[in-house]
Amino acid sequence: MESTTTRRLAEQAARLDVRVESLRGIVSGSTVETLMSASDADLLDCTAEAIEVLRLAEAPVSAGIGEIARRSESTLPDPLARRLGEKSAASLIATRTRMPRAEAARFAQLGLSLTPREGLTGEILPPFFARVADTLADGAIGATAARTIVATLEHVEPHATLDDLEILEKALVHGASEQWSAQTLRDVCVEVQDRFDSDADLEARERASHERRFARETVRADGGSDWHLRSDAEGSPYIRAAIDMLIAPRRQPRFSDEDSAEPADDATADKRTMDQRRADAFRTLAQMALRSDDGELGGVDTTVVIHVTEAVATGDVQAEEEESREPDSAWIEGTEVAISGKTARRLAQNAEFVRLTVDFNGQPLRLGRTKRFFNRPQRRAMAARDGGCIWPDCDAPPRRCDAAHITPWSAGGPTDIDNGALLCHFHHRRFDEDGWLLQFIDGIPWFTPPPHVDSTRTPRQGGNRRRLAQQARRS
Numbered sequence: 001m002e003s004t005t006t007r008r009l010a011e012q013a014a015r016l017d018v019r020v021e022s023l024r025g026i027v028s029g030s031t032v033e034t035l036m037s038a039s040d041a042d043l044l045d046c047t048a049e050a051i052e053v054l055r056l057a058e059a060p061v062s063a064g065i066g067e068i069a070r071r072s073e074s075t076l077p078d079p080l081a082r083r084l085g086e087k088s089a090a091s092l093i094a095t096r097t098r099m100p101r102a103e104a105a106r107f108a109q110l111g112l113s114l115t116p117r118e119g120l121t122g123e124i125l126p127p128f129f130a131r132v133a134d135t136l137a138d139g140a141i142g143a144t145a146a147r148t149i150v151a152t153l154e155h156v157e158p159h160a161t162l163d164d165l166e167i168l169e170k171a172l173v174h175g176a177s178e179q180w181s182a183q184t185l186r187d188v189c190v191e192v193q194d195r196f197d198s199d200a201d202l203e204a205r206e207r208a209s210h211e212r213r214f215a216r217e218t219v220r221a222d223g224g225s226d227w228h229l230r231s232d233a234e235g236s237p238y239i240r241a242a243i244d245m246l247i248a249p250r251r252q253p254r255f256s257d258e259d260s261a262e263p264a265d266d267a268t269a270d271k272r273t274m275d276q277r278r279a280d281a282f283r284t285l286a287q288m289a290l291r292s293d294d295g296e297l298g299g300v301d302t303t304v305v306i307h308v309t310e311a312v313a314t315g316d317v318q319a320e321e322e323e324s325r326e327p328d329s330a331w332i333e334g335t336e337v338a339i340s341g342k343t344a345r346r347l348a349q350n351a352e353f354v355r356l357t358v359d360f361n362g363q364p365l366r367l368g369r370t371k372r373f374f375n376r377p378q379r380r381a382m383a384a385r386d387g388g389c390i391w392p393d394c395d396a397p398p399r400r401c402d403a404a405h406i407t408p409w410s411a412g413g414p415t416d417i418d419n420g421a422l423l424c425h426f427h428h429r430r431f432d433e434d435g436w437l438l439q440f441i442d443g444i445p446w447f448t449p450p451p452h453v454d455s456t457r458t459p460r461q462g463g464n465r466r467r468l469a470q471q472a473r474r475s
Contacts, residue, residue: 005137009056016049058143059136066111085430085453094393113150131173140177152189156196209233223339246281307331307384312341374403382422389424390445390462396424404428406438
C-alpha cells in the first residue's frame with residue numbers, strides 16, 4: 001500500500017511538472033508569472049493537481065512522523081527523541097525539518113492513531129481504524145479529514161458497540177472520500193457526536209466535558225493574542241456572569257428611527273461591538289485579579305514585567321543621526337513582540353507592572369551578583385536578555401526555566417550573568433548530561449551537539465526572536 005502511495009505521488013508530481021512546463025512554453029517566467037497568464041481552466045486544473053500532490057504526500061508524512069512518535073514514547077527504555085536531545089517527537093521533527101511543532105504534533109497524533117499495533121506475542125495487528133488508514137494511504141482523503149474522522153470515532157467509542165464503530169467508520173470514510181466537502185464532513189461529525197452523547201449518562205457527559213476544558217493563547221505578530229477558551233458546564237456560568245456584570249451596565253438601546261431619540265454624541269458614544277466589549281471585560285477581570293493579589297496568591301513570578309530602556313521610559317529617544325536613533329519600543333516578559341514606547345510608558349505607571357531597565361541591546365542594567373546560585377535579580381536579568389529557554393526551537397517562558405551555568409561552577413565557572421543562561425528543566429538536563437557545548441557569539445547562543453546526536457557536531461543557533469532580529473538589524 002505504501003509503495004503504491006509513493007509511486008502515485010511521484011506520478012502526480014510528474015504530471016504537475018509537465019502541465020506547468022507546458023504553460024511555461026506559452027508564457028515564460030516563474031511559476032507565479034506563468035499562472036498569472038494562464039486561462040481560467042488551466043489555472044483551476046493546475047491548482048487541483050497541486051492539491052492532489054499535497055494530499056498524496058500527507059500519507060507518508062503521517063506514517064513517518066507516526067513511527068517517529070512511536071519510537072519516542074516515554075514508556076520505551078530509550079526513546080528516540082530524548083536520545084537526540086529533544087523533548088518529544090514533534091520537537092525532533094520541528095528541529096530536523098523546520099515544520100511547525102504544532103503541525104508536527106498533529107501528524108504525530110494521527111500517525112499513532114493509524115499505525116499498526118504489536119500484539120502480546122510480537123505479531124503485527126491492524127490499526128484500530130484500519131479503513132481510515134487505508135483510505136488515507138490511497139490518497140482518497142487528506143490528513144485533515146482523517147483527523148476529523150478519527151477524533152469522532154474516538155469520541156463516540158466509549159458509548160458505542162464495535163458494530164456501531166465499524167458502520168460509522170465506513171460511512172464517514174465513504175462520505176469524506178466520495179461525497180462530502182470538508183465543511184460537510186465536520187458538520188456530520190459534530191452531529192454524530194451529539195447523537196451519541198445524547199444517549200450517554202449525564203454525569204459521564206459532564207466528566208467528559210470537564211476533561212476537555214482548556215485555555216490556549218496564540219501570540220500574534222502585532223503583539224496581541226488570540227485566546228481560545230473551552231469551559232465545562234459548571235465553569236461557564238461563572239465566566240458568563242462575570243462578563244455580563246461588566247458589559248451589561250454599558251448596554252444602551254439603539255434606535256433606527258432618527259426622530260425617536262436624540263442623536264448620540266460621537267465623542268462619548270460607545271461604538272464598540274459586543275465582541276470588543278467582551279474582550280475588554282476579560283482584560284478588566286485580569287486587572288482586578290492582579291490588584292487583589294498581595295503576593296501571597298501567586299508570588300513575584302506572576303508579576304507582569306515590562307522591559308524598557310531609560311530613553312524609552314522617559315520618551316527621550318531622539319538622536320542626531322536617524323541611523324542611530326533608538327527605537328521607541330519595549331516588550332513585555334513572556335512575549336517576543338515589541339510594543340510601542342507610548343504603550344510601555346502608560347503600562348509602567350500601573351502598580352501591576354514592574355519596570356526592568358535594560359540597555360539598547362537588551363542587556364540588564366544595575367543588577368546584582370552572587371557566589372554560588374543565581375539570585376532573583378540575576379534571573380530577572382537573564383529573563384530580559386534571553387526571553388526564555390535559549391535552546392533551539394524551545395519556547396518555554398522564563399518562569400519555567402532554570403538559571404544554568406555555561407561553564408559549571410565545579411569547573412571554576414563564576415555565578416555571573418555572562419556565565420549564565422536560561423534553560424528549561426528538560427534542556428538543562430540535556431545540556432549537563434549529554435555533553436552539549438554552549439558559546440555566545442555576538443550575543444547569540446550557539447549549541448554544539450555531542451557526537452552521538454550529530455557526528456559532524458555542526459553548531460545550532462539558539463536564542464529568542466528578539467535577539468535574532470536585533471542581530472539581523474545590525475548586520
